[in-house]
Amino acid sequence: MAYSEQEILSGLAEIVNEIVGVPTSDVQTDKSFTDDLDVDSLSMVEVAMAAQDKFGVTIPDEEIKNLKTVGDAVSFIAKNS
Amino acid sequence: MSAPIKPGSGSAYARVLGFGGYRPARVVTNEEICQNIDSSDEWIQARSGIVTRRWANAEETVRAMSVAAAGKALANAGVRADQVGAVVVSTVSHLYQTPAIATVIAEDLGAKGAAAFDISAACAGFCYGVGLADGMVRTGSADYVVVIGVERLSDLTDPHDRSTAFIFADGAGAAVVGPSDEPGIGPVVWGSDGTQAGLITQEESWHQAFYSDGGAQWPHLRMEGNPVFRWAVWEMARVAQQALDAAGVSTADLDAFIPHQANMRITDAMVKALKLPEHVRVARDIAQQGNTSAASVPLAIERMQETGEVKSGETALIIGFGAGLAYAAQVIKLP
Numbered sequence: 001m002a003y004s005e006q007e008i009l010s011g012l013a014e015i016v017n018e019i020v021g022v023p024t025s026d027v028q029t030d031k032s033f034t035d036d037l038d039v040d041s042l043s044m045v046e047v048a049m050a051a052q053d054k055f056g057v058t059i060p061d062e063e064i065k066n067l068k069t070v071g072d073a074v075s076f077i078a079k080n081s
Numbered sequence: 082m083s084a085p086i087k088p089g090s091g092s093a094y095a096r097v098l099g100f101g102g103y104r105p106a107r108v109v110t111n112e113e114i115c116q117n118i119d120s121s122d123e124w125i126q127a128r129s130g131i132v133t134r135r136w137a138n139a140e141e142t143v144r145a146m147s148v149a150a151a152g153k154a155l156a157n158a159g160v161r162a163d164q165v166g167a168v169v170v171s172t173v174s175h176l177y178q179t180p181a182i183a184t185v186i187a188e189d190l191g192a193k194g195a196a197a198f199d200i201s202a203a204c205a206g207f208c209y210g211v212g213l214a215d216g217m218v219r220t221g222s223a224d225y226v227v228v229i230g231v232e233r234l235s236d237l238t239d240p241h242d243r244s245t246a247f248i249f250a251d252g253a254g255a256a257v258v259g260p261s262d263e264p265g266i267g268p269v270v271w272g273s274d275g276t277q278a279g280l281i282t283q284e285e286s287w288h289q290a291f292y293s294d295g296g297a298q299w300p301h302l303r304m305e306g307n308p309v310f311r312w313a314v315w316e317m318a319r320v321a322q323q324a325l326d327a328a329g330v331s332t333a334d335l336d337a338f339i340p341h342q343a344n345m346r347i348t349d350a351m352v353k354a355l356k357l358p359e360h361v362r363v364a365r366d367i368a369q370q371g372n373t374s375a376a377s378v379p380l381a382i383e384r385m386q387e388t389g390e391v392k393s394g395e396t397a398l399i400i401g402f403g404a405g406l407a408y409a410a411q412v413i414k415l416p
Contacts, residue, residue: 040127041306042128042306042310042346044307045307045311045314046314049314049315061307
């Protein structure tokens with residue numbers, strides 16, 4: 001099933017809020033996971049696994065490294081879900 | 082002529098009768114670790130939950146730590162050394178290829194003539210050993226079995242490797258497994274995935290290290306943190322659930338969850354993935370002890386017993402997982 005980019009963004013915001021506790025409103029496409037949202041590489045694996053459950057998309061470890069911003073993750077999920 | 086073979090017969094059930102541990106005297110702080118790596122106490126605690134770890138000195142050998150832990154376990158179990166039929170030692174840091182360190186540990190303990198052997202299952206080793214001991218007691222191969230998990234991982238740690246220098250630690254933990262009137266050890270759920278053997282590994286063989294260009298280089302442990310994290314949390318939560326199902330125990334009935342103390346972040350994420358109810362006490366010995374591989378589960382249990390977090394007769398889920406990638410989990414009754 002295809003999700004709109006807005007649906008993916010709001011779903012990701014809930015996931016990031018659940019895992020690291022930042023407000024959902026802070027999770028915007030231009031934000032860097034590491035620098036702006038306090039999502040370190042282990043939390044990023046948690047985000048990837050939660051995204052897998054929510055959007056049915058597998059995000060391999062080698063791909064996680066390329067997802068620097070929330071926008072990168074939204075695009076990847078949009079292309080692959 | 083087809084001569085019949087009489088099968089062995091042991092106790093209908095087995096259980097752990099006592100635990101014991103040995104923690105090296107020297108406490109190593111994150112500040113000390115950061116003398117060799119570009120990191121900070123804050124980062125190490127955020128990344129792993131580790132505040133301090135213990136490193137063994139020259140006298141705290143694999144043998145000495147094992148004998149101390151197993152002696153305590155025998156005393157706690159109320160079992161004499163001469164009743165012990167087998168000594169099983171799990172370690173990856175006994176640096177002699179042969180003989181098995183279990184043989185001299187058995188002798189030191191006073192378990193004269195006991196069957197004695199080492200197993201190599203890394204961080205899963207203690208739970209592998211409990212699985213083996215359960216079978217030995219129930220088939221009559223041994224009345225009482227001493228299972229020891231022991232490591233001096235500081236000998237194999239690269240102090241300059243920013244991703245592992247703060248994790249690994251030293252110590253020994255032991256259990257005495259013996260006969261029981263009721264089931265005390267659930268079915269072991271275990272396995273391995275050799276396709277991922279490279280994720281946690283000694284970087285080269287002793288032979289390669291000895292004959293390397295430019296002189297002998299000490300081989301260290303290497304680990305790829307993120308893929309290990311993914312496997313340890315989500316795959317191992319599935320294995321933990323299978324062990325609960327195999328024992329017929331629900332999370333509502335569980336009193337304690339004692340996973341291998343690999344990283345606090347792994348423990349926290351496993352608790353979430355397993356949806357453990359709040360009443361389940363969770364082992365968090367890693368904060369003070371670091372990751373002691375095969376020794377971590379019995380050391381964590383010993384701490385929970387000493388602090389009164391768990392009581393005799395309670396039901397605990399134990400799981401070990403690590404290099405191999407090898408894993409084992411079972412439900413046990415605590416002594």
